[in-house]
Amino acid sequence: MNAPSRTTASAPEHLTGYDLLRNPRLNKGTSFTQTERRALGLEGLLPPAVLSTELQVARRHDEISSLDDDLQKYLVLSDLQARNETLYYAVLMSDPAAYMPIVYTPTVGEACQKFGHIFRQPRGIYLPISARGRVKELLSNWPDKDVRFLVVTDGERILGLGDLGAGGMGIPIGKLSLCTACAGVPPQNCLPVVLDVGTNNQALLDDPLYLGLRQGRVRGDEYMAFVEEFVAAVQQLYPKCCIQWEDFGNINAVPILERYRNEICTFNDDIQGTAGVALAGILASLRITKQKITDQRFLFLGAGSAATGIAELISQAMAGAGMDIDEARRRNALFDLNGLLVTSRKDVADFQRPFVQDRSPISTFLEAVRTLKPTGIIGVSGVPKLFTREVIETMAELNRRPIIFPYSNPTSRSEATAEEVYRWSDGRAIFASGSPFPPVELDGRKLVPNQGNNVYIFPAMAMAIFATEAKRVTEDMFLTAAQAIAEQVSEENLAAGLIYPPRERIFSASLHVAERVAARIFEQGLARVPQPDDVGALIRSSVYRPVYPV
The missing domain is CATH 3.40.50.720 (NAD(P)-binding Rossmann-like Domain)
Structure with missing residues (x-):
């Protein structure tokens, strides 16, 4: 069974004018045609020129390449994501090798460290432990109701930087951006989450601009009960959702994975x-x-x-x-x-x-x-x-x-x-x-x-899970993914000392891995959709493309 190709949703008839320009998923910016501008009340709100997506991408590329500071580049891209989601992904996918280090590591580490100081607009869901008993209520405030892939952190072990508390939100945001840019997982089906249980980073607690709970980290039974409530809420609201655990401390990462790996669709990316x-x-x-x-x-x-x-x-x-x-x-x-x-x-x-x-x-x-x-x-x-x-x-x-x-x-x-x-x-x-x-x-x-x-792993895994609506994630799926990555390294690559596919080919490499993993999901009987004759066609038809609606 092949799903229709996922692209940006069409603008609802009631959203026009200034409101339309402020909707990041529907905004086309200077790519709105003259006919659209007249019909949607946009005349006068935009400069008269109509630019193609390619010219918009070129303009953003010129802006970003002129900056010397990677954190400034990160902020320019973050602002673009909040303003025009289609263009944001068009920019990332135009040159993934250049933009991956900006959107994610190493730049995202500095962004997480300075999160309270560079915060512009909210993205994702923040679940403070002070809201225990109301987690489902808070989660249900997310506007998209068909969440398929969720990346969550509690901010305790952000990369090798340690406890960054609520500032760890930069990690789920960055990871999910790469799920879309590198493997075509539709962004409307993705959700970044922070479980804010406090922080033991005194510098953050003393910082007046820190955005998280001002308390030490909650541990033990209270912490695990909070995680349990979160998992239950996700299952109730988003029954086809996979939870990816990210940057949890060892004291919690291993027990959480062992607790849920055989019950729900979940994996820990760090492990x-x-x-x-x-x-x-x-x-x-x-x-x-x-x-x-x-x-x-x-x-x-x-x-x-x-x-x-x-x-x-x-x-x-x-x-x-x-x-x-x-x-x-x-x-x-x-x-x-x-x-x-x-x-x-x-x-x-x-x-x-x-x-x-x-x-x-x-x-x-x-x-x-x-x-x-x-x-x-x-x-x-x-x-x-x-x-x-x-x-x-x-x-x-x-x-x-x-x-x-x-x-x-x-x-x-x-x-x-x-x-x-x-x-x-x-x-x-x-x-x-x-x-x-x-x-x-x-x-x-x-x-x-x-x-x-x-x-090379988690975006492809996300796409395979998304396309098959997998019920579980198994170790064998990661073995399959590793083999699928290695087999794409050519003899020419090996002669040059390369042991991973070139990052310029990350999108096609990810789809190959996703196809192999999806086939394994079907073999294990873990898919919720019927097995198609062509698994590759299922993957390709599930891919999001950063194309404006007509």
Whole structure:
């Protein structure tokens, strides 16, 4: 069954004149024709010239490219989104590689830090814990009633920046913009949400411009009851909605995912999305090293939910290649501020236990590299510069092509820069970071750093879920997504050291991943719509295009 192509809705007859120009979903700005201007009471309210969408995009591009400050570019785009949604997405989709770092990481991190100081107009739903018992009432104030994809944060662990409270709203807004720009998920079916349970960031509490609750974070049973009320309200109001959890602290991220993953359509992008993009990078890397997944050993710097999520998906991929699952998990070791996670430690959380090593304690990361001899190291610590020169040089001694992924976001939190990793490994490292780095010149070669950003995963996942109306999200769907990403890396890309599809091709790459994931959803019997003869046609017919209505 193919759904009709989704584009911007037509303007209702009763909305005219100034009100029409102030409706971001219906406003065409200078693209309103002379006939439309006469019929809709717009004459005199616009300059006389009628411009095509292409000229409007060019004008915005000229404006943005003339700015030196990325936060200013972010604000220009945010204002455009609030004024003319179709043009906003037309701009993003005209050059996704250029605009992704502005709309999302790394610029969104600064935007979240300064959220109260740059706030212009509200977007999304703010649910303070002070409204317990009324969450459904607040959610129902959202004007669009067919929400299919919802991104929610409680602002506790925003990227690698920590507790930003209500300022974390920038993350759901940015993520959903990319769901549309990179995979065509219709924006009218998306909803950004913040669960405001307070903040422990004293600087925010002391800031008169802070926009959230002025109280410490609520924990424990009261917190979980609030989350439970939120999930129940979403299910009642939006029964076809998928909930994507974003930037929750480890203390809550893992229990929330375990509580709901088998009951509703939901996933945690920091745990599962990060795992998918990491595995995709590893699978492509193995085409460069000519090795098998079962030959690999990985050491993680950071032992939180992101690390264990990646480690588990790698283990599942190893098991799929014939390895015993317990042996696969032993090949993924975790290292945190107290050292390597080993059996003698008393501070191991339940979600970390599958990856605990049965060996003597190791207190430094360099020693752990020398002892475990990993083929790859993955940084998800949120602490910069921990992949030291000695660590990188040791990895290069142990491996002809070491896999080195400093994944922490934003750029300021990366465990190492691209230039450091390339220089210290004599240009032999297979590198991927969470945020973008510029190309590196080394011995006459131009090395282009890979960005292992979740943008390769969550927009495609959102589109697959949207098109199939999936009932659940499974780990196997992330395995499928990782494989679908890796298979799009051409031999030419690999020869240039690239392990992800070029960001200029993110839209077509996302639709390919969405098609593969959607097919898996049908295979698992998790779709709410009948299975079509052509799953790709279903995906393509579901795509939003930034085209003004006629």
